[in-house]
Amino acid sequence: MTANQTREVLIALRRIIHAVDLHSAALTQTVGLSTAQIFTLQTLADAEHPLSAGELAMRIDLTQGTLTAILDRLERKSLVLRTRGQDDRRKVLITLTDAGRQVLADAPPLLQQNFTRAFSRLPNWEQSQILSSIQRIAEMMHAPPPPEAASLLDAPRDRTDTPPPLEAL
Amino acid sequence: MTANQTREVLIALRRIIHAVDLHSAALTQTVGLSTAQIFTLQTLADAEHPLSAGELAMRIDLTQGTLTAILDRLERKSLVLRTRGQDDRRKVLITLTDAGRQVLADAPPLLQQNFTRAFSRLPNWEQSQILSSIQRIAEMMHAPPPPEAASLLDAPRDRTDTPPPLEAL
DNA sequence: CAATATTGTTTTGCTATCAAAGTAATATTG
DNA sequence: CAATATTACTTTGATAGCAAAACAATATTG
Numbered sequence: 001m002t003a004n005q006t007r008e009v010l011i012a013l014r015r016i017i018h019a020v021d022l023h024s025a026a027l028t029q030t031v032g033l034s035t036a037q038i039f040t041l042q043t044l045a046d047a048e049h050p051l052s053a054g055e056l057a058m059r060i061d062l063t064q065g066t067l068t069a070i071l072d073r074l075e076r077k078s079l080v081l082r083t084r085g086q087d088d089r090r091k092v093l094i095t096l097t098d099a100g101r102q103v104l105a106d107a108p109p110l111l112q113q114n115f116t117r118a119f120s121r122l123p124n125w126e127q128s129q130i131l132s133s134i135q136r137i138a139e140m141m142h143a144p145p146p147p148e149a150a151s152l153l154d155a156p157r158d159r160t161d162t163p164p165p166l167e168a169l
Numbered sequence: 170m171t172a173n174q175t176r177e178v179l180i181a182l183r184r185i186i187h188a189v190d191l192h193s194a195a196l197t198q199t200v201g202l203s204t205a206q207i208f209t210l211q212t213l214a215d216a217e218h219p220l221s222a223g224e225l226a227m228r229i230d231l232t233q234g235t236l237t238a239i240l241d242r243l244e245r246k247s248l249v250l251r252t253r254g255q256d257d258r259r260k261v262l263i264t265l266t267d268a269g270r271q272v273l274a275d276a277p278p279l280l281q282q283n284f285t286r287a288f289s290r291l292p293n294w295e296q297s298q299i300l301s302s303i304q305r306i307a308e309m310m311h312a313p314p315p316p317e318a319a320s321l322l323d324a325p326r327d328r329t330d331t332p333p334p335l336e337a338l
Numbered sequence: 339c340a341a342t343a344t345t346g347t348t349t350t351g352c353t354a355t356c357a358a359a360g361t362a363a364t365a366t367t368g
Numbered sequence: 369c370a371a372t373a374t375t376a377c378t379t380t381g382a383t384a385g386c387a388a389a390a391c392a393a394t395a396t397t398g
Contacts (some may be wrong), residue, residue, distance in 0.1 A: 005296050006285055008233075012209070012303040017186055018230045018385090019310035024353085025386045034353060039183070054376060061187045066355050068378055071333040073353080090376045110179055111310070118309040119175060125172050133302030134181040137356045141188035141280070187355090193383085194356045203383060223346055235385050237348055242383080259346045260391045 009137070023112045031107065032077075035060075036070055041079060041104045044096050052091040079103055178306070192281045200276060201246075205231075205239055210248060210273045213265050221260040278317055 024035035031038075043059050051059070057067040071094065074080040079100035079117060085091030096104070109116050119127060195300040200207075213220060220228070228235040240263065243249040248269035254260030265273070279283050286319050288296060 002247055005300055006280065006288055007373060008300055009303065010279055012174065012300065012307045013189065015184065015307040016182065016303065016310060017189070019307065020182065020186070021354095023310075028353070029387075036310055036354065039179075052376080053378095061184055062354090063356060064377060065379080069354075072378095083281070085376095086365080088364070088376085092377065109175070111175065114311075115306070115309045119178070127296070128307060130302045131174055131181065133299045134185065134306070136187070136283070136299060137303070138181045138184040140284045141185060141192075143283045143287055153204055184354060190355060190384095197383070198357075205384065219347075222348095231384090232386060234349080234387080241348095254346095257346085257394070261347065329370075 007151055013137075019112065019115075023110075027108065027110075028031055033103070033107070035110050036060075037074055038104070038107050038110055040067075040070055040074065041096065041100055041107070043109075044080070044094060045101065045104055050093045050095055052085065054091075074100070183307075186312050188284075192279075194278075195275065200211070202272070202276070204279050205229075206243055207273070207279060208264065209236075209239055210269055210276075213263060214270065214273055219262045219264050221245065221254065221262055223260075225263055242271070252338065 027038065028034045033041075039060055040056070042058065047059075053067060053071065054064055058062045061065070064069075071080060071082065075082060077099075078097055081095045081097055083093045085093055096159065102125065119130075122130075189204065193306045197203045201273075204208075206327055209225070212225060218230075222236060222240065223233055226233045229236070240251065241247060244251060246268075247266055250264045250266055254262055254266065257325070288299075291299075
């Protein structure tokens with residue numbers, strides 16, 4: 001039964017990823033900027049200090065190679081500026097241009113309005129539960145490689161516990 | 170606070186998507202097949218009857234154009250066969266080759282073992298809760314365009330309800 | 339039955355992603 | 369201080385994904 005659940009998780013994830021992609025494509029059509037590009041601008045705007053390319057990549061969870069391409073496009077549109085670091089000239093500091101700030105101010109939400117609306121209507125406890133669930137998934141995926149061994153002794157049993165006391169929520 | 174939660178959802182989703190991408194890249198390295206390709210093979214294997222390209226695309230939640238490229242690669246590796254439909258020659262029927270079936274039998278799981286292991290160790294109620302949360306997200310994203318109007322009257326209030334009775338779980 | 343519409347797939351042009359290799363600048367060490 | 373290692377970024381070559389246009393075959397209709 002557990003294997004089945006995992007498969008269902010995968011399917012749900014694929015549907016979500018698909019939806020996010022669709023929205024990104026739609027944004028590209030209407031705004032001329034993709035989700036990744038807007039997210040990049042937003043992260044720059046929120047930063048307390050100018051970010052280097054590598055720092056930025058880490059914050060938005062992308063490899064540097066991927067970010068380079070995104071910056072290329074943002075720079076081509078003059079929304080972002082690349083400057084070599086003064087102290088360390090290997091670094092490339094990224095700053096928002098005024099145009100970038102402007103575009104960002106007008107940018108639509110990064111998740112479909114469908115979702116944003118529906119989600120915002122949920123009672124708070126439910127929002128929290130959903131958020132905590134996907135954060136859980138994210139953690140489990142990024143989890144450190146298993147502490148080796150110990151794999152046979154505590155093999156996954158098909159536990160059928162009862163829910164925890166309410167305090168756990 | 171709600172807007173904030175939405176942003177956190179987005180961030181968690183991006184981390185998950187990133188992890189899935191990384192795993193797909195790893196699969197490509199080790200097995201020579203990406204997640205999308207394996208998932209395609211699996212869907213073919215599970216089907217009760219030969220699928221047309223369009224039918225397949227729908228089942229794996231992709232556009233036809235995207236699927237065409239995936240099929241190109243699978244066909245190049247002789248894992249899959251394209252045949253024109255006999256009754257309706259517009260259709261392209263996809264069938265697994267023996268090699269395809271073989272490869273599929275040896276294929277590793279489509280989500281990182283980290284995740285699969287961690288998830289399978291969770292108590293059942295927790296697995297269900299997580300699954301239901303992401304299915305919820307998927308639904309909200311695919312939800313039909315809003316029934317128009319009514320947008321000001323039932324604007325999203327920042328409700329602070331208490332959790333529901335346990336029966337709701 | 340010929341013109342038009344619909345349906346099914348592929349093609350094209352773009353963005354996003356990754357890994358790995360390449361380049362340039364800084365840091366370390368013998 | 370010169371050789372080597374490390375760090376920061378870009379380039380390259382794949383795959384995946386979309387929309388829109390092209391193409392090909394079937395269905396409909398006047």
